[in-house]
Amino acid sequence: MIIIKKTIVSASLLACDFASLAYESERCAKAGVDWIHFDAMDGHFVEQITYGSPVLKAIDKVTDKFMDVHLMVDNPERQIPLFARAGADLIDIHIESTRDVFGCLEEIRAFRLKSAVAVKPNTPIEEVYKYLPLCDMVLVMTVEPGYGGQSFMTNMLTKVSKLREYADKNGFSDLDIQVDGGVNVRTARLARNAGANVLVAGTGLFGAADMNAVCAALKGI
Numbered sequence: 001m002i003i004i005k006k007t008i009v010s011a012s013l014l015a016c017d018f019a020s021l022a023y024e025s026e027r028c029a030k031a032g033v034d035w036i037h038f039d040a041m042d043g044h045f046v047e048q049i050t051y052g053s054p055v056l057k058a059i060d061k062v063t064d065k066f067m068d069v070h071l072m073v074d075n076p077e078r079q080i081p082l083f084a085r086a087g088a089d090l091i092d093i094h095i096e097s098t099r100d101v102f103g104c105l106e107e108i109r110a111f112r113l114k115s116a117v118a119v120k121p122n123t124p125i126e127e128v129y130k131y132l133p134l135c136d137m138v139l140v141m142t143v144e145p146g147y148g149g150q151s152f153m154t155n156m157l158t159k160v161s162k163l164r165e166y167a168d169k170n171g172f173s174d175l176d177i178q179v180d181g182g183v184n185v186r187t188a189r190l191a192r193n194a195g196a197n198v199l200v201a202g203t204g205l206f207g208a209a210d211m212n213a214v215c216a217a218l219k220g221i
Helices: 018-032 055-059 082-088 101-112 123-136 154-171 183-196 211-219
Strands: 010-014 033-039 066-072 091-096 112-120 135-141 176-180 196-201
Touching: 010 176, 010 211, 018 055, 018 211, 033 055, 055 066, 055 082, 066 082, 082 091, 082 101, 091 101, 091 135, 101 112, 101 123, 112 123, 112 176, 123 135, 123 154, 135 154, 154 176, 154 183, 183 196, 183 211, 196 211
Parallel strands: 010 033, 010 196, 033 066, 066 091, 091 112, 112 135, 135 176, 176 196
Antiparallel strands: none
């Protein structure tokens, strides 16, 4: 059975004002976003370093939004317990970042959190299929991970549609598919048509003159 999934908007803090994280979290809530996307980067798996579990814990105290944690780190198994205890609701690991993807997903689920895997643009989407029994979501990166403000890679839409088709045909119709990178109203419509339902927007939201209007437009796709 094919399930039509509702659109979920996840606001990426990577594009916000880091000096005003509490205010920015509140602004997200007022704009009507569903989730807050928290990009943890370690300077190894990706070049940039952002923030860690203590920052997540601080933000979790000032918002009741669903915390969508994207671990762009080597050996994520070391970080999963820290982020789980800091307030994560979902933890997303890259299959390229560890030799034990199954173990990481089982560890996330042991904390009773939603679990997800992510793939870089050069990783074939077929690589995630074997992990779907332990996944609530798959993140298809639509930019190279590590920096905000990049342009949406439209050739990633094929990966999204392949994944949605495979999931629907193999008993995973309830799988959420997330896209992250270069998401705005135009590209979100392309991603939604391909089968994605969770839209991570950073610059498109935080850089907008009217965040509320952009959020409403994304949800309306």
